[in-house]
Amino acid sequence: MSDQSYLNWPFLEAEHRDWAARVEEVAAGLSVDHGDTDQACRALVLDLGAAGLLQATGSADGALDVRKLCLTREILARHDGLADFAFAMQGLGTGAISLFGTEAQRGEWLPKTRTGKAISAFALTEPGTGSDVAANTMTATRDGDHFVLNGEKTWISNGGIADLYTVFARTGEAPGAKGMSAFIVPAATPGLEITERLETIAPHPLATLSFVDCRVPASALIGEAGQGFKIAMSVLDVFRSTVGAAALGFARRALDEALTRVSSRCVQGAPLMDLQMVQGHIADMATDIDAAALLIYRAAWAKDSGAARITREAAMAKLFATDQAQQVIDKAVQLHGGDGVRSGVVVEKLYREIRALRIYEGASDVQRVIIARQTLAAQQG
Structure with missing residues (x-):
């Protein structure tokens, strides 16, 4: 199992640790047929709804626990990218209703999307x-x-x-x-x-x-x-952090796969992990993962603590986590050698999954513009 020590960081509370354990249990039991993507997503939404995980995607009072959203996306992404996608879109698709909808709008749609009966x-x-x-x-x-x-x-x-x-x-x-x-x-x-x-x-x-x-x-x-623009940006403020969390889940899985590879694969009679250059790659991967996690859960904690907007924090989390996850996964592919580019191998699938996260919900260069503008505005008072 991936490193769980981050669950004890001060950004998270006991209820989040309990939630993470529940998500881990559900994710480990999912069976995803990737042969028909549409049908797989429909089935995943129903399964996640039946397991109660979609309850985190909206509430009657409009509240969203961003740390729960991030934990869920991170864990699901580590297990299966399509499972993460199915969960995430139930939140993003109804985010405007949760945050700005009327009581009647929430009452009509959220019970359906939170149980998986509507996509x-x-x-x-x-x-x-x-x-x-x-x-x-x-x-x-x-x-x-x-x-x-x-x-x-x-x-x-x-x-x-x-x-x-x-x-x-x-x-x-x-x-x-x-x-x-x-x-x-x-x-x-x-x-x-x-x-x-x-x-x-x-x-x-x-x-x-x-x-x-x-x-x-x-x-x-x-x-x-x-x-509408204010509503869209407020929703993205919340869900950009969760995109970073999905990237973090992909990166954690890549590190797990790399550790297994370098400890079991031998070169000239010794495991790959004994090579100093390989150790350097592992060190960089582990550091990037922890740094990304800190930015993600800092942003989520700030929103859950009452911040009206977390534009700068969310942009930093998405930018760093997605860009560095790309690097972590690339290193994992390299450490797998030829197997790393073989169709169907875990790290090959991760390599294809991660690329889109640096584009959707605001491409990396757009996030840099946002961070720069927010930083300059703060400096100018």
């Missing part, structure tokens, strides 16, 4: 804007007691299998970031279509969505009109 998705990215969310062009036009949505979203996780989408569209209250709003759009709403399924190096359900005169009731509006 959720977060529809923010557009083909022409990518990380520049303020430049999104999809529109939501008021028409009496309805809004009419027109536009396109892409790279939407759970696209094609989701039962509901949290969709961000321009309502025009002001230019740029201040003119967007958030809506709940059930998958069966007329005018919403899946126009393309997207294939990636690590298979996940991803799609491009088209909205053509898609009518939703005014009650589908999350929060207030014009608050």
